[in-house]
Amino acid sequence: xxxxxxxxxxxxxxxxxxxxxxxxxxxxxxxxxxxxxxxxxxxxxxxxxxxxxxxxxxxxxxxxxxxxxxxxxxxxxxxxxxxxxxxxxxxxxxxxxxxxxxxxxxxxxxxxxxxxxxxxxxxxxxxxxxxxxxxxxxxxxxxxxxxxxxxxxxxxxxxxxxxxx
Amino acid sequence: xxxxxxxxxxxxxxxxxxxxxxxxxxxxxxxxxxxxxxxxxxxxxxxxxxxxxxxxxxxxxxxxxxxxxxxxxxxxxxxxxxxxxxxxxxxxxxxxxxxxxxxxxxxxxxxxxxxxxxxxxxxxxxxxxxxxxxxxxxxxxxxxxxxxxxxxxxxxxxxxxxxxx
Amino acid sequence: xxxxxxxxxxxxxxxxxxxxxxxxxxxxxxxxxxxxxxxxxxxxxxxxxxxxxxxxxxxxxxxxxxxxxxxxxxxxxxxxxxxxxxxxxxxxxxxxxxxxxxxxxxxxxxxxxxxxxxxxxxxxxxxxxxxxxxxxxxxxxxxxxxxxxxxxxxxxxxxxxxxxx
Amino acid sequence: xxxxxxxxxxxxxxxxxxxxxxxxxxxxxxxxxxxxxxxxxxxxxxxxxxxxxxxxxxxxxxxxxxxxxxxxxxxxxxxxxxxxxxxxxxxxxxxxxxxxxxxxxxxxxxxxxxxxxxxxxxxxxxxxxxxxxxxxxxxxxxxxxxxxxxxxxxxxxxxxxxxxx
Numbered sequence: 278x279x280x281x282x283x284x285x286x287x288x289x290x291x292x293x294x295x296x297x298x299x300x301x302x303x304x305x306x307x308x309x310x311x312x313x314x315x316x317x318x319x320x321x322x323x324x325x326x327x328x329x330x331x332x333x334x335x336x337x338x339x340x341x342x343x344x345x346x347x348x349x350x351x352x353x354x355x356x357x358x359x360x361x362x363x364x365x366x367x368x369x370x371x372x373x374x375x376x377x378x379x380x381x382x383x384x385x386x387x388x389x390x391x392x393x394x395x396x397x398x399x400x401x402x403x404x405x406x407x408x409x410x411x412x413x414x415x416x417x418x419x420x421x422x423x424x425x426x427x428x429x430x431x432x433x434x435x436x437x438x439x440x441x442x
Numbered sequence: 443x444x445x446x447x448x449x450x451x452x453x454x455x456x457x458x459x460x461x462x463x464x465x466x467x468x469x470x471x472x473x474x475x476x477x478x479x480x481x482x483x484x485x486x487x488x489x490x491x492x493x494x495x496x497x498x499x500x501x502x503x504x505x506x507x508x509x510x511x512x513x514x515x516x517x518x519x520x521x522x523x524x525x526x527x528x529x530x531x532x533x534x535x536x537x538x539x540x541x542x543x544x545x546x547x548x549x550x551x552x553x554x555x556x557x558x559x560x561x562x563x564x565x566x567x568x569x570x571x572x573x574x575x576x577x578x579x580x581x582x583x584x585x586x587x588x589x590x591x592x593x594x595x596x597x598x599x600x601x602x603x604x605x606x607x
Numbered sequence: 608x609x610x611x612x613x614x615x616x617x618x619x620x621x622x623x624x625x626x627x628x629x630x631x632x633x634x635x636x637x638x639x640x641x642x643x644x645x646x647x648x649x650x651x652x653x654x655x656x657x658x659x660x661x662x663x664x665x666x667x668x669x670x671x672x673x674x675x676x677x678x679x680x681x682x683x684x685x686x687x688x689x690x691x692x693x694x695x696x697x698x699x700x701x702x703x704x705x706x707x708x709x710x711x712x713x714x715x716x717x718x719x720x721x722x723x724x725x726x727x728x729x730x731x732x733x734x735x736x737x738x739x740x741x742x743x744x745x746x747x748x749x750x751x752x753x754x755x756x757x758x759x760x761x762x763x764x765x766x767x768x769x770x771x772x
Numbered sequence: 773x774x775x776x777x778x779x780x781x782x783x784x785x786x787x788x789x790x791x792x793x794x795x796x797x798x799x800x801x802x803x804x805x806x807x808x809x810x811x812x813x814x815x816x817x818x819x820x821x822x823x824x825x826x827x828x829x830x831x832x833x834x835x836x837x838x839x840x841x842x843x844x845x846x847x848x849x850x851x852x853x854x855x856x857x858x859x860x861x862x863x864x865x866x867x868x869x870x871x872x873x874x875x876x877x878x879x880x881x882x883x884x885x886x887x888x889x890x891x892x893x894x895x896x897x898x899x900x901x902x903x904x905x906x907x908x909x910x911x912x913x914x915x916x917x918x919x920x921x922x923x924x925x926x927x928x929x930x931x932x933x934x935x936x937x
Contacts, residue, residue: 362530362533363533364533364557364560364561365527365530365531365532365533365534366530367530367533367557368527368528368529368530368532368533369530382581383581384556384557384559384560384581384582385556385560387552387555387556387559387577387581388553388556388557388560390552391549391550391552391553391556392529392532392549392553394549394552395529395549395550395553396529406580408573408576408577408580408581409577411573411576411577412552412573412574412576412577415571415573416547416548416549416552416573416574417549
């Protein structure tokens with residue numbers, strides 16, 4: 278049976294200390310729930326922290342990479358999908374995730390939120406960027422949820438997953 | 443020599459009357475400037491209106507289509523690029539445009555703005571959505587410009603194009 | 608640490624009885640070797656048979672799907688990557704595989720072999736199509752190997768993987 | 773109205789002298805027929821030669837580029853589509869062409885022929901590689917034609933285009 282996949286999207290180099298702490302905890306909680314963690318797979322920022330958290334809790338981690346540069350893959354990725362399609366891979370990230378948690382904010386993260394909404398996916402925002410919450414909530418009221426902590430984000434994910442959980 | 447390509451991105455079915463009027467005028471002005479118009483190519487909303495405006499001014503129009511469904515292509519598209527990659531084609535839209543004008547707002551348009559900023563492209567916003575202006579300006583101050591009219595958007599495009607114009 | 612991924616590529620509806628038997632056995636052997644099986648993920652032909660064989664041996668199976676139609680996913684796929692990019696996903700199949708085994712022949716399979724060779728990947732042919740062996744061997748002598756049985760294909764894979772095995 | 777697009781696919785660095793001569797003449801003939809030339813857009817091999825031939829005859833040329841490296845674009849390309857998706861762009865090349873002429877042979881070219889056949893497109897082979905003719909004709913008898921000269925390839929294209937010509 279197909280496993281439940283939860284995507285954690287967030288900035289690479291531009292991630293804040295809070296983003297990194299949240300990402301690590303999200304990874305742990307996703308692994309403990311028995312879900313597969315999906316990220317953009319690189320060895321920086323939110324992607325790397327979430328993967329490390331998931332591995333600390335013995336989870337399974339999936340990285341969807343933008344390039345063929347294997348030196349840029351997070352050590353904590355179990356399975357690397359090499360797309361070689363740059364940021365167009367952001368669409369694969371969201372289509373392959375049952376729920377998307379946006380941890381932090383940046384241009385790549387914003388593109389993933391927007392692509393997820395376009396695909397009628399549920400998105401949970403966990404960040405300090407108030408303008409992003411106003412904008413995306415206004416853009417797609419029913420598909421956006423706001424979480425203040427990783428635990429809350431996982432609670433909302435459970436609700437979205439419903440019967441599949 | 444490679445022609446200058448200006449992309450006009452905007453909603454399909456969700457476009458407002460003002461968006462459509464602006465899109466048509468943008469198409470006309472882009473054609474009169476001698477630039478190629480690039481859009482998402484479908485026969486609805488901002489894409490269709492911009493293409494019709496460009497053809498009314500004898501311009502050359504390029505549509506980057508998401509699917510193989512040729513019945514969904516705008517009649518005013520001269521050259522149809524069939525990607526069959528859904529909204530991942532939004533990344534091709536912005537990478538292939540020298541300047542991006544976002545006319546109106548929606549989830550697809552928001553993804554194109556974010557992907558353009560991620561790729562260090564200049565983006566001009568022409569819309570009634572104040573939250574989008576606050577959010578994207580905050581996200582990438584130096585790459586976002588605000589225009590109130592199509593003529594102003596074309597003026598800003600000329601500045602961005604600089605020597606190439 | 609990143610897991611070893613072996614891709615099995617082959618026809619869907621056009622698979623022969625021998626192709627299906629070989630695909631099932633390849634899936635079993637890949638699982639027993641401790642490798643992840645990667646296929647195109649659909650519920651037909653070589654993809655479906657290889658996934659079923661791998662699950663019978665308690666393997667981990669990864670399906671790289673061409674469309675968003677979840678009803679077309681093989682029951683034996685553990686993790687579904689939804690690309691929504693049609694046959695352009697064939698390039699992701701080969702880039703994400705450490706070794707590619709082409710089981711059977713068809714237009715999709717031929718595209719995967721050619722894309723793999725273009726990316727300097729090793730490809731093992733296991734099929735009854737003599738013309739394909741002559742053509743691809745001629746095209747890229749050092750990257751193509753011929754196997755007559757699934758066991759032989761796995762032996763060659765081990766050699767290609769070398770230190771990683 | 774959408775223009776007729778004819779794709780010329782062939783090797784880059786590996787093109788033979790005959791391939792280059794044929795590609796240049798194909799470009800000229802496509803331009804004279806009033807069709808748009810589509811190629812992979814790079815400044816080497818068959819792509820470059822075909823574009824130069826088309827420009828010598830005042831044609832319109834479209835290049836579908838694999839990377840963002842603008843220094844690698846042929847000088848004879850009018851409109852550059854930047855995909856940044858490596859060889860996955862080969863699928864866009866064939867889906868966007870009304871007819872595909874494969875001039876010469878290599879791994880990239882073989883992938884384009886196979887992807888074209890998978891998409892039920894007509895393909896004309898113009899090359900010295902006898903194994904490729906045997907293999908692809910065997911794979912998809914009704915969709916493959918063999919031409920010995922550029923003029924013959926254009927004659928066959930006209931037949932395939934039928935009413936659209």
